[in-house]
Amino acid sequence: MLVSDDLLLYYQRCDRRAFLDVFGDSRQRDPLDQFLLKLRQDSRSHRREVLSQYHYQRPDWSGEDWYEGTQATLELMEQGVESIYRGVLAASWLPGVELVSKPDLFVRHPGSSRFGDWFYVPYDIRFGKRPKLDYQIVGAFHGLVLSQLQEVWPPTAWLVLRGRNPHGVDFLKRVPQMQQLLSDCIVSLRQPQTPELFLSRQKCNLCHWYSFCHHAAQSQRHLSLIPGITPNRYSQLQGMGIDSLAALVETPRSQLKMVFGAEAGNQLAQQAIASYRQQALLRDGAITHLFQSPHNRWLANPQGAIEIHFDIEAEPDLDLDFLLGSLVIDHRHNRQTYYGFMAKSPQEEALVWQQFLELMESYPQAFIFHFCDYEVKTIQRLAKLYNTPKHRYQALINRCVDIHWWVTHLTLLPVESYALKPIARWLGFNWRNPQANGAQCICWYNEWLSEQKQDCLEAILEYNEDDCRATYTLKTWLTQFLKPYYLEAINPERNRIINY
Incomplete structure (x- = not known):
């Protein structure tokens, strides 16, 4: 059995994934989507930037035979080269168990080892900004394998993070944790059955076994x-x-x-x-929430002459809100108009902010419906960034209605998640591109910036418009669902209902 650093990393996150990576049918894996490919590309760019600071050598091996790779890496270590990129070390651990360590770099430090008056320290180059515990555990694993072959423990393992100083792993804390996890991982992989399923939306969405596990979860x-x-x-x-x-x-x-x-x-x-x-059910205490909310006035006139549905697309790495999308519903003339204010370069963010402000101010009485609080936070951020007078942006915020707040505080729905997509799809709404999502929009926008492909902008605008329309669909359903409760609650017996 081979237990690699990658396998131990994923075991910490999900024992089922580690088991499937070893024994699962690779044909059942999800293909890499564009967002994951972008993350890998960004990670490679970060790695190249870090590596440019080192004079390194690469061991001469095919990349498939761990024994061959270990011998080639040890030859460079015995020569005392300054640093080794893409080295690999394999060491026996238990009968039938080989440990395989592949840090990004082995860097020579003065000291004593079987090589002479030097030893090596493992460096992992991570695209993340925080020294996550699972990264530190892998660093301790590198230290364990390295100690078996150079016959001395390195003092630490280094995590080279994005935008941060390198983080040294505290072996005193992390080695015992690593050894326990390693033992658990080996036991798990020796079991004949696949570890129990638990689908976690936040942790599982980027896993290549997601569809396989999700199908199993739904069937059960x-x-x-x-x-x-x-x-x-x-x-x-x-x-x-x-x-x-x-x-x-x-x-x-x-x-x-x-x-x-x-x-x-x-x-x-x-x-x-x-x-x-x-x-759908009315949540316990919903009527109290309804009357305590400072934004409950929209229910008194839920379908005014004009209503606006607002959604944003952003590129976090650029600290940029590049699309402010608005769907204007004009009930007087039975007309729906979508406005997509797109910054075709980061420098145009100020322009689209002004365009958005002017559109909102042209309908001063209209409620602005959105899903989650990101839109309000963005209004505040852009207003501060571009010195917008408080009376202008505060007037917008006063009209904002967070449909997500209303759904999660007043209703219980038969959905897997209270995100917009599961709820809207439960209501029968479908996105024109079923594969599109916010992460994909980031990829499209970066592709636009680098290659100026017009179809990337069109795909983003289509997705954003569908998000706005999904919010409208949800708001319309929520109005119909809450209306009888609202009407009953405002009658003379309101106190009896609230205290029920």
């Missing part, structure tokens, strides 16, 4: 597909003997409250019912 109606069920809560549910959605629905709410707390237990019970019945 797995509890990890229920919003609010975290890995810790899943373990607690298993401890209670709850291993299916049906079992969760049948569990007394008082029992869930006792285990998870009153609020979380109650929410979990309600979400389970919504998912099991495949229907």
